[in-house]
Amino acid sequence: SKKLARKYDENNKVIEEVWYESDVIVAKNFYEYSNNYKKLKFKNFNNNDSLKNISIDRYDDKGNLIEMKNYDSEKNLKDSQEYIYTYDKKGNWIRIEEYRNKTPYSITEREILYYD
Numbered sequence: 633s634k635k636l637a638r639k640y641d642e643n644n645k646v647i648e649e650v651w652y653e654s655d656v657i658v659a660k661n662f663y664e665y666s667n668n669y670k671k672l673k674f675k676n677f678n679n680n681d682s683l684k685n686i687s688i689d690r691y692d693d694k695g696n697l698i699e700m701k702n703y704d705s706e707k708n709l710k711d712s713q714e715y716i717y718t719y720d721k722k723g724n725w726i727r728i729e730e731y732r733n734k735t736p737y738s739i740t741e742r743e744i745l746y747y748d
Contacts, residue, residue, distance in 0.1 A: 643669055659684075670695065685710065692717065696725065713737075720744065 635655075639648040649661040657679055664673040674687040683705045690699040700713040711733055718727035728740045 641665070645669060666691070668695065670697075694719075694723065694725075722746065 633654065635652040637650045637652070638646050641647045643665075645663065645665050647663050647665075649659075650657055651659040651661075659679065660677040660681070662675045662677075663671055666672050670691050671689055673689070676684045676686075678684045685705065686703045686707070688701050688703070689697060692698045694717075696715070696717055698715050698717075702710045702712070704710050714731040714734070716729040716731075717725045720726045722744075724744055726742055726744065729736065730738045730740070
């Protein structure tokens with residue numbers, strides 16, 4: 633049977649996960665956050681404590697995710713996602729363009745109605 637044990641920081645954010653299978657550790661995950669509680673880095677280790685992969689996130693000044701990069705154990709880039717936001721006059725996003733490995737992947741648009 634699989635089990636998961638988690639540790640949290642003082643802001644109730646997960647900072648460590650340990651996965652067990654039949655009471656044997658099979659994987660460990662570690663999380664790092666920014667001062668405003670956004671996930672910056674994720675590290676995944678296999679059962680012999682060797683690094684499996686790293687994910688690094690970046691945010692814009694509005695707190696929106698703008699980039700996710702995933703690296704292998706040798707710190708070679710495996711894949712990436714980039715998000716480009718278009719904002720309205722009130723500073724809310726109305727369009728997000730998503731790119732995966734520099735290739736256009738999706739566009740999300742939303743309309744916001746403001747009442748005065």
